[in-house]
Amino acid sequence: MKPVVRLVGEDAEVRAIGREAVQALQRGAGASDLFAALRDLHRHRRQLVATRAASRPAARAVVQGNRAAGPARAWRAIWSTLVVAGLLGALVLVVEFGPADRKNAFSEPRESAAIALVAGLAAGLLLLVVALVPVPDARSGAVGGLGAVLIALIAAGILVYRLVVGASDRRGFTGADLRWWIPMAGVVVLLLIAVALRCDLARRRGRPAPVARTSAPRPDDGLRELRRTAERLAATKLTAEVRQDWQKRLERLADKGWPAATIAQAEAMTPAAWLAWLSYDGEIEVRSVLPRA
Secondary structure, rough: OOOOOOOOOOOHHHHHHHHHHHHHHEEEEEEEEHHHHHHHHHHHHHHHHHHHHHHHHHHHHHHHHHHHHHHHHHHHHHHHHHHHHHHEEEEEEEEOOOOOOOOOOOOOOOHHHHHHHHHHHHHHHHHHEEEEEEOOOOOHHHHHHHHHHHHHHHHHHHHHHHHHOOOOOOOOHHHHHHHHHEEEEEEEHHHHHHHHHHHHHHHOOOOOOOOOOOOOOOHHHHHHHHHHHHHHHOOOOOOOHHHHHHHHHHHHHHOOOOOOHHHHHHHHHHHHHHHHHHHHHHOOOOOOOOOOO
């Protein structure tokens, strides 16, 4: 496409020359159809300008949202690390006191108790922090809540087992071990429930699923089509009579002292081209230039 022609001069001067172009074009045939096409071009161009002006705040909001996405991603990573570490600690706490099986048949009760104590203290601290701090987003809440529920079920099952069996199984734990483990496991189960409830609340308050994008035309496509329309109208063939009348009108304006640059540009163009690029401008109002339908 050819470059856009920017008309030289003040708005009032450009409109005045446009009115002279209208007077010249009315001497030829097909002027009414040309004026109708110019009015349509101007109306669509004005609409596009208004749309772009309205979209600027939205674009700024998107940029600001992208800038805020960095800290949000960092907090999501920190929160996820806290949740994973807390869940692993809770799982180790209860598994070390689980029923006797092949996996723990040869583990020493003292070692298991020591590992469970450290894991329980870490899990209690981490889960307390997770229960108090905000959940990053709905998706994190869904994943974290599911993990907390699963670990809470396992922990509750082993806790009930120890409450029933006590230290009478083959693991070799003593009553002293259970006196600190049972309260710690109970607190961890409560913290897991609190984390699960907090995550579920965040999931429920999450944003709705984004609407699928449509194949609506982009503003650039509309602008390109308007430029083609302006070029086509500017290339309208005119009679010699219309061209001569146009030049005479410009000479009279030059004799009145109009800006030489504006007159020179108009002389290098046809009246149809002047009105076409005037209508394409989009910011200069042409209702006082083009005749009404």
